[in-house]
Amino acid sequence: MKILIVEDEEGISNFLKQGLEEEGYVVFVATDGLKALETAKTESPDLILLDWMLPQLTGLEVCKAIRKKDEKTPILFLTAKDTVQETIEGLRSGANDYIKKPFSFDELLERIKIHFRNDNKSDVLTLGPISIKTLSHQVFVADKEVVLTQREYELLKYLIERKGTVCTRNNIIEDVWDIHFEYDTGVIDVFMNAIRKKLNLSKDVELIKTIRGVGYIANEN
Incomplete structure (x- = not known):
């Protein structure tokens, strides 16, 4: 399974990449919104972990752009934005899940597994x-x-x-x-x-x- 991490903070992206690779996932990293769209197109990840505040394009813009062409790939927001309205806005943009920073890596793993288990279910x-x-x-x-x-x-x-x-x-x-x-x-x-x-x-x-x-x-x- 391939996972795309879209995160401009190097410490967070390295931590997630190492942890997910140890779990057996193939991991790609994009550090800005434009690179995220390019990588999503060329690598066809099975799941996307997406930060909201990004250079070039925001995570919200990235999510909407991906959803115009791809309705199935699970997208999980990982963000410090935590108001109810921001959560709703993220979900309405097409995200499948919304995880607020700071978060437990173990919880993130379980959420990823749930989305992969549901991958074959009808949307x-x-x-x-x-x-x-x-x-x-x-x-x-x-x-x-x-x-x-x-x-x-x-x-x-x-x-x-x-x-x-x-x-x-x-x-x-x-x-x-x-x-x-x-x-x-x-x-x-x-x-x-x-x-x-x-x-x-x-x-x-x-x-x-x-x-x-x-x-x-x-x-x-």
Whole structure:
């Protein structure tokens, strides 16, 4: 497996290169955004570790440029930028993961292994006429793209990934909202109403059903 490290700080790139090579990976290093695009094109890496703040082009620009031609190669941001908005911006640019500096090398290894395990899985989720491109975070009804907020996208993706299984309100709040204490789950209804309105599905097509007092289920039957 080939990994491209895009990092302009020599100490970090050398540390990552040595550690990953000891794990058996073939490693390439690019120290600026333009070199990153060139190396990604010539070497066709299986995974990219991408810093945000780079010379020539930012990591965000590099990620967007790669995604225009390559929807499948996992891209993991390794960056000191750590606000919620920056995380969302990185994911919306097409990144698969977002790891904040400083980070544990062991954790990074596990994340890399997870993405390689998932490499052969489909990057498109479907529910009737609804499809989600998980790498680019795009949602379509038939061939028409529907723009969702990040939370709406996460909720819809969560339900479709568990198609045929009842998702309880408590599980949704914990897994999608990352809230692990008592919280008003009525907020889920607000987001579900917005999703249904944006998807503009016929009322007689109940792809996402409300299980009164329990939660929701995505089902094509």
